[in-house]
Amino acid sequence: MRLNRLWSVLLAAIALPAAAEPVLLEHARVFDGTRDLGVTPVLIDGTRIVHVGAPLPAAATGARRVDYSGKTLLPGLVSDHAHVGNTEGLQHGDRYYTRDNVVRDLRQFQRFGITTVTALGMNGHEFSAIRTEVNADPTLGAQLYGAGGGIGAVDGAPPAAAMGLQRDAVARPRNAEEARAAVATQQADGVDLIKLWVDNLGGKVPMMPPEIYRAAIAEAHARDLKVAAHIHDLDQARDLIDAKVDIIAHGIRDRAIDPMLVRKMREQGTGYIATVNIDEANYWYAENPQQLQTAFLRAALPAEVLARWQQPQWQSEQLAGANIAGARKAVEMSLENLRRLHAGGVKLGFGTDSGAMPQRVIGFAEHRELKLLTEAGLTPARALQVATADAADLLGLADRGRIAAGKRADLLVLDADPLADIDNTRQIRAVWQAGREVSGPIIE
Ligand SMILES: [Zn+2]
Numbered sequence: 001m002r003l004n005r006l007w008s009v010l011l012a013a014i015a016l017p018a019a020a021e022p023v024l025l026e027h028a029r030v031f032d033g034t035r036d037l038g039v040t041p042v043l044i045d046g047t048r049i050v051h052v053g054a055p056l057p058a059a060a061t062g063a064r065r066v067d068y069s070g071k072t073l074l075p076g077l078v079s080d081h082a083h084v085g086n087t088e089g090l091q092h093g094d095r096y097y098t099r100d101n102v103v104r105d106l107r108q109f110q111r112f113g114i115t116t117v118t119a120l121g122m123n124g125h126e127f128s129a130i131r132t133e134v135n136a137d138p139t140l141g142a143q144l145y146g147a148g149g150g151i152g153a154v155d156g157a158p159p160a161a162a163m164g165l166q167r168d169a170v171a172r173p174r175n176a177e178e179a180r181a182a183v184a185t186q187q188a189d190g191v192d193l194i195k196l197w198v199d200n201l202g203g204k205v206p207m208m209p210p211e212i213y214r215a216a217i218a219e220a221h222a223r224d225l226k227v228a229a230h231i232h233d234l235d236q237a238r239d240l241i242d243a244k245v246d247i248i249a250h251g252i253r254d255r256a257i258d259p260m261l262v263r264k265m266r267e268q269g270t271g272y273i274a275t276v277n278i279d280e281a282n283y284w285y286a287e288n289p290q291q292l293q294t295a296f297l298r299a300a301l302p303a304e305v306l307a308r309w310q311q312p313q314w315q316s317e318q319l320a321g322a323n324i325a326g327a328r329k330a331v332e333m334s335l336e337n338l339r340r341l342h343a344g345g346v347k348l349g350f351g352t353d354s355g356a357m358p359q360r361v362i363g364f365a366e367h368r369e370l371k372l373l374t375e376a377g378l379t380p381a382r383a384l385q386v387a388t389a390d391a392a393d394l395l396g397l398a399d400r401g402r403i404a405a406g407k408r409a410d411l412l413v414l415d416a417d418p419l420a421d422i423d424n425t426r427q428i429r430a431v432w433q434a435g436r437e438v439s440g441p442i443i444e
Pocket of ligand 1: 155356
């Protein structure tokens with residue numbers, strides 16, 4: 001993992017044309033990833049932030065100046081759980097995993113202010129090559145990290161038929177030995193972390209047996225790789241935490257978490273990515289069709305999806321679906337568990353599962369998730385910290401997620417203050433990646 005990351009950094013340093021001159025971003029209010037610094041200057045040189053605050057160093061004298069009066073500057077958002085190259089219009093499946101579709105998705109993330117994306121499983125074998133190319137060129141979209149195919153259950157999650165996995169890059173070990181071998185193979189393929197699916201989908205498919213996920217976690221740790229686990233229910237989360245999993249990659253949605261487990265997660269440093277929006281996405285668009293009129297959502301939707309979702313018949317059928325009552329309950333429980341985990345001081349990450357299916361809308365879902373974090377009682381500042389500094393920490397990416405000297409110049413510039421109203425993260429003025437302005441306001 002370390003070596004691959006090192007190569008990415010070195011390649012980025014070689015391939016990126018350094019900006020001709022330093023750039024001084026002036027008069028913006030700065031949220032640095034953990035706190036509001038007030039109105040203060042930010043100096044960029046090449047791909048990095050080199051100074052924040054007054055007095056400015058001598059290097060600022062010849063800098064190109066950008067006046068961001070009235071704007072708010074944040075670190076670019078970091079997603080710890082998304083998917084790329086898995087959808088095309090109303091369809092999804094691994095037949096869409098191509099370099100061009102991955103770049104298409106990473107550009108959409110970037111345009112919506114997400115400058116680092118963790119593709120948490122179902123990546124094709126081309127993952128490492130695509131990551132190397134993308135991470136060396138900020139015009140190709142958000143920086144890419146991730147698991148490769150991931151490790152799933154035999155005849156179980158992720159369900160090959162429902163997820164359209166025809167090539168199935170997901171490893172499905174039958175015993176502990178095969179689980180250890182799968183971790184070794186994925187590390188050799190250059191993954192940044194290991195993804196596990198431990199979910200029987202409400203009893204519909206076999207669950208990955210504990211000896212398999214325990215072997216995979218132990219092997220990953222012996223190889224200095226983190227492990228993120230897809231779960232739905234408390235029992236699986238509890239046993240995975242007992243097995244020292246690093247990241248619970250979805251909210252716990254069947255029952256309320258107990259204080260003992262919250263404490264254990266805090267003490268072990270287990271990370272938690274709530275992905276509240278994953279269940280809400282099953283009904284929210286049908287229930288809020290007026291959102292389909294906003295440029296912000298329209299810009300995120302393929303034409304076929306927008307056309308389908310605008311049909312009143314589709315909307316009423318969606319809302320009458322057999323799974324909708326369950327999805328609403330899952331959202332309520334997910335919010336309650338997030339409240340408890342946040343109050344208990346557990347390490348939080350940021351993610352949505354966007355890109356896995358058409359209704360998990362790339363870019364839009366992340367802004368919706370920020371809103372949901374505030375519905376669980378986080379202040380806007382705390383929600384933004386989760387999506388920047390904390391999300392980067394969860395991946396072990398020390399070079400981003402904060403506006404500070406030495407960090408990557410990956411920035412989100414907003415026209416309105418998100419600390420006053422989290423919905424203002426939608427008021428995007430510009431996105432900077434690796435010291436370059438790569439994107440502007442979102443219009444249809
Ligand atoms: Zn996922």
